[in-house]
Amino acid sequence: MGKYHNDQPIRGGSNDPDLLNRLDFANHLANALLLDHDDSCLTISLEGEWGYGKTSVINLVKGALNEKEQLPIIVEYNPWLAGNSDSLIQDFLIQLSSRLRISNHSENARKAAQELIIYSKLFSVAKLIPGMEPWASIIEKVFSGFGDINKEISDLDKLDLMAQKKKVSVALEKIKTPVVVIIDDIDRLTPAETFQVLRLVKAVADFSGTSFLLAFDANYLASVLNKNNIVNSTEYINKIIQLRVPLPLISERGMNELVNVELERLSNKNLTDQFEGDQERLSWIYYKYFTKLIKNPRDLKRLFNHLRFVLLQIEGQVCFSDLFSLSLLATKSESIYNHIKNNPEAYIGYHLSKNNVMLNKAADVVASFNDIRNELISSHGGDKKEILHNLLGEIFPLIKSGNSPYRSASNADANGRVSSPQRLYIALHYNTPIEYLSDQQIQEFISGLIDRKDFLDNVLSNDAEDRFFEMMHIYVDLCKDKSYEVLTDIFDAFLASEKLKKSLLSNLEFFSTDMYTKINWLVFEIISKSKEKYEIIKRIVEREENTPFSGDILRDIRSQYKEQNNDNFWLNTSQLNEIELIFQDVAISSLSNKRFLNNNLEPHIFYALKASSKDKASAFISNLFGTSEGVIRISELIGESGRDSTNGPYVQIKDNDFTDFINIKILRAEVEKLDIEHYSKRTQAILKSIMDGRKYYLRDSAND
Structure with a gap:
C-alpha cells in the first residue's frame, strides 16, 4: 500500500518527478541566480505559503545549477539548525568559508575562506558577545590547515567591519567562480531568529559574484517585522531583496496529478468497487470539497498519510468515499474530527456502545448538538465554514446543511456509509469489533472460502449473531447457487446452539427480535431471490435436520396462495402438494425420534404438521394415548x-x-391419573393447563 510521507520535498528525476510542472520555472530561477564572478550581488526571494513546495522548487533549482557549464559554488544554509539567533551571522559566515574551502582547493579560495572567518569573528567583538576563545577553538578544528590564522585573530580589535567586508569581497572576486547561497525554512524560525536572518543577509549580501535565494512566507515575514517595530515591512524587505518571485500557482491539473499518484500508491486495486455508487460519490466529494479545502502538497500528503493508516486496517469495511471524507476532515479540521470521535451521537443520533438505546429520535439527537457543531465550524471562518458544514451534511445526512447529499443511501449500512453506527464504529476505531463482522468475512462465508461451521461458531461465541444477520441481508444476492449450502450450515449451527434454546425461552422483547425469527427472515429473502426456488425448497424439506424451518417455509408458501398474488408464488399447486407430503413424512420421523426435544421446538414442528395435515397430526397423537x-x-x-x-x-x-x-376429555382423564409434582416445571405447566384451561408460564409453571 505504499509508504507514508515524511514531508520530504521532491528532488526531481525519474524516481521523484516534478508533477506540478515547475521545472521550467526552476530553470529560469537558476539562470537568474547564476552570476558572473564580477557581477554585483543579487538577492532573490522565493515566496509562498507554508506547504506549497518552496523546498521542492529549491531542489529543482539546485539540479538546474548543477547542469550548467560553469558550476557555481552552492552554499545551503539552514538557520533552523543554528540554535542561537545571536550567532546566526557568525554561523553563516563560517559555513560559507567551509563550503568555499571544500568546493575549491585553490589558494584564492583558501584566502577567501580565511577572510570570512576573520569577518565572522568581528561580529562577536562588535556585539561584545563573550566567548571569543570557543569561537577560535571551533575555527581551529575546522580549518586547522590555515597556518597563521590564530595570529590574525589576535589582531581583530585593530580591524573594523567595513574594512574586513571589503577584504572578503575582493577575495571572493579572485576565485572567479559564482557563489549561490540558498537559505530555506525561514518561515519555520521564531520571530527573533527570522529577524536575525534578515540582518544576516543585509550584512553580507553584497559580495561580488554572489547571489542569495531566500525562501519564505511573505505574510509571516511581514508579521515578524511588525513585531520588531519595523513600520513599513514591505519597504524593509525590498531594501534587502532585489527580485521577489512568488511560487507558481498550483493548477487544478497539477493537483489532480498528485492525487492520482497517491491513489495508485494506496492500492493496486480499485478501492471503490466494494460498495455500489462509491466511485461516483468519491468524484463528487473530490470536486465539491477536496479541491476547495486542500490547496498545497503538504496538506495532500498529510491527508493520504491518514487515509493510508486507516485503510491498512479496515479496507473494504467502510465505503472509500467516506474514509476519504473523514481523512479530509482530520487534515483540515482536527477539532471537528475529534468531536465526531468523542460525540458520534451528534452526527448519527446514536452512541456507539453496544445495546445503547437513545430515547429520542436520531434526528432530534443530532439537532440538539447544532450549536456545538456550528461553533466548531465557525472557528474556521470565511468560505471554509460553509464548505465544512456542507461536507458534514454529505457524510451525515441527519445534519441539515441546506445542501442535498449526493447519492443518499436508503440503506446506509449496505452502502458502507459511516452514517450507520456499525460503519462509523469501524471507521473511528480502525478495527472491526468482535461483535461486528467485516464485509469480506461475510463474502467468504457465502462463497465457502472459509469453513462455514467454524465461522458460525465464532459468530455465536463472539455475540456477533445480530450483525451476522444484518450483513447476510446486505449480501443475500451473492448466495445464488450456494443458497442451499449456506442455509443448511446456518440451520445446523444455530439449532445446535444454547443461544437459540435460551432465545426461545426468553421474554418477548419490544426492541429486539429473537434469533429464530431472524433466521426465518433470512430464509425468506434468500429463497425469494433464488431462481431455483422449487429445487432449494425440496432439498431443505427433505432433510430432517431442517424440519423446524421447513414448516415455516411451507407456512409462507400457503400464505402466498391466500393472498392470491400469482407473482409471489414460489411453487405451483402440484409442487406444493408434493412438498407437503415430503414434509409430513419428515416431520413425523423427526417427532418420533424426538430430534428437537431439547431445542424446545417440538410444539413448533407438531403444529406445522397439523397445518400440513390435520389427519396425520391427529393420528400421531392418537397413537400416544394409553x-x-x-x-x-x-x-x-x-x-x-x-x-x-x-x-x-x-x-x-x-x-x-x-x-x-x-x-381433550380423554386427555384430561389421563392427566388426572398422574402425580404432576414428579415432573419438570415446564411439564407441570402444560399438565395444569390441560386440567383447567388456564394460562401458565413454562419456566416456573406459575399461573398468570
Missing part, C-alpha cells in the same frame, strides 16, 4: 401457546383449540 409416557409425550407436543414480555413462553390449553384433532 400410557403415562404417552400422555407426557402429548404434553410435550402441544405445550406451547405463545410468549409475552412478562415471563416468556406460556401454555393455555383451551378446549375449542383442540377439539378438531384431540379428545
Whole structure:
C-alpha cells in the first residue's frame, strides 16, 4: 500500500518527478541566480505559503545549477539548525568559508575562506558577545590547515567591519567562480531568529559574484517585522531583496496529478468497487470539497498519510468515499474530527456502545448538538465554514446543511456509509469489533472460502449473531447457487446452539427480535431471490435436520396462495402438494425420534404438521394415548401457546383449540391419573393447563 510521507520535498528525476510542472520555472530561477564572478550581488526571494513546495522548487533549482557549464559554488544554509539567533551571522559566515574551502582547493579560495572567518569573528567583538576563545577553538578544528590564522585573530580589535567586508569581497572576486547561497525554512524560525536572518543577509549580501535565494512566507515575514517595530515591512524587505518571485500557482491539473499518484500508491486495486455508487460519490466529494479545502502538497500528503493508516486496517469495511471524507476532515479540521470521535451521537443520533438505546429520535439527537457543531465550524471562518458544514451534511445526512447529499443511501449500512453506527464504529476505531463482522468475512462465508461451521461458531461465541444477520441481508444476492449450502450450515449451527434454546425461552422483547425469527427472515429473502426456488425448497424439506424451518417455509408458501398474488408464488399447486407430503413424512420421523426435544421446538414442528395435515397430526397423537409416557409425550407436543414480555413462553390449553384433532376429555382423564409434582416445571405447566384451561408460564409453571 505504499509508504507514508515524511514531508520530504521532491528532488526531481525519474524516481521523484516534478508533477506540478515547475521545472521550467526552476530553470529560469537558476539562470537568474547564476552570476558572473564580477557581477554585483543579487538577492532573490522565493515566496509562498507554508506547504506549497518552496523546498521542492529549491531542489529543482539546485539540479538546474548543477547542469550548467560553469558550476557555481552552492552554499545551503539552514538557520533552523543554528540554535542561537545571536550567532546566526557568525554561523553563516563560517559555513560559507567551509563550503568555499571544500568546493575549491585553490589558494584564492583558501584566502577567501580565511577572510570570512576573520569577518565572522568581528561580529562577536562588535556585539561584545563573550566567548571569543570557543569561537577560535571551533575555527581551529575546522580549518586547522590555515597556518597563521590564530595570529590574525589576535589582531581583530585593530580591524573594523567595513574594512574586513571589503577584504572578503575582493577575495571572493579572485576565485572567479559564482557563489549561490540558498537559505530555506525561514518561515519555520521564531520571530527573533527570522529577524536575525534578515540582518544576516543585509550584512553580507553584497559580495561580488554572489547571489542569495531566500525562501519564505511573505505574510509571516511581514508579521515578524511588525513585531520588531519595523513600520513599513514591505519597504524593509525590498531594501534587502532585489527580485521577489512568488511560487507558481498550483493548477487544478497539477493537483489532480498528485492525487492520482497517491491513489495508485494506496492500492493496486480499485478501492471503490466494494460498495455500489462509491466511485461516483468519491468524484463528487473530490470536486465539491477536496479541491476547495486542500490547496498545497503538504496538506495532500498529510491527508493520504491518514487515509493510508486507516485503510491498512479496515479496507473494504467502510465505503472509500467516506474514509476519504473523514481523512479530509482530520487534515483540515482536527477539532471537528475529534468531536465526531468523542460525540458520534451528534452526527448519527446514536452512541456507539453496544445495546445503547437513545430515547429520542436520531434526528432530534443530532439537532440538539447544532450549536456545538456550528461553533466548531465557525472557528474556521470565511468560505471554509460553509464548505465544512456542507461536507458534514454529505457524510451525515441527519445534519441539515441546506445542501442535498449526493447519492443518499436508503440503506446506509449496505452502502458502507459511516452514517450507520456499525460503519462509523469501524471507521473511528480502525478495527472491526468482535461483535461486528467485516464485509469480506461475510463474502467468504457465502462463497465457502472459509469453513462455514467454524465461522458460525465464532459468530455465536463472539455475540456477533445480530450483525451476522444484518450483513447476510446486505449480501443475500451473492448466495445464488450456494443458497442451499449456506442455509443448511446456518440451520445446523444455530439449532445446535444454547443461544437459540435460551432465545426461545426468553421474554418477548419490544426492541429486539429473537434469533429464530431472524433466521426465518433470512430464509425468506434468500429463497425469494433464488431462481431455483422449487429445487432449494425440496432439498431443505427433505432433510430432517431442517424440519423446524421447513414448516415455516411451507407456512409462507400457503400464505402466498391466500393472498392470491400469482407473482409471489414460489411453487405451483402440484409442487406444493408434493412438498407437503415430503414434509409430513419428515416431520413425523423427526417427532418420533424426538430430534428437537431439547431445542424446545417440538410444539413448533407438531403444529406445522397439523397445518400440513390435520389427519396425520391427529393420528400421531392418537397413537400416544394409553400410557403415562404417552400422555407426557402429548404434553410435550402441544405445550406451547405463545410468549409475552412478562415471563416468556406460556401454555393455555383451551378446549375449542383442540377439539378438531384431540379428545381433550380423554386427555384430561389421563392427566388426572398422574402425580404432576414428579415432573419438570415446564411439564407441570402444560399438565395444569390441560386440567383447567388456564394460562401458565413454562419456566416456573406459575399461573398468570
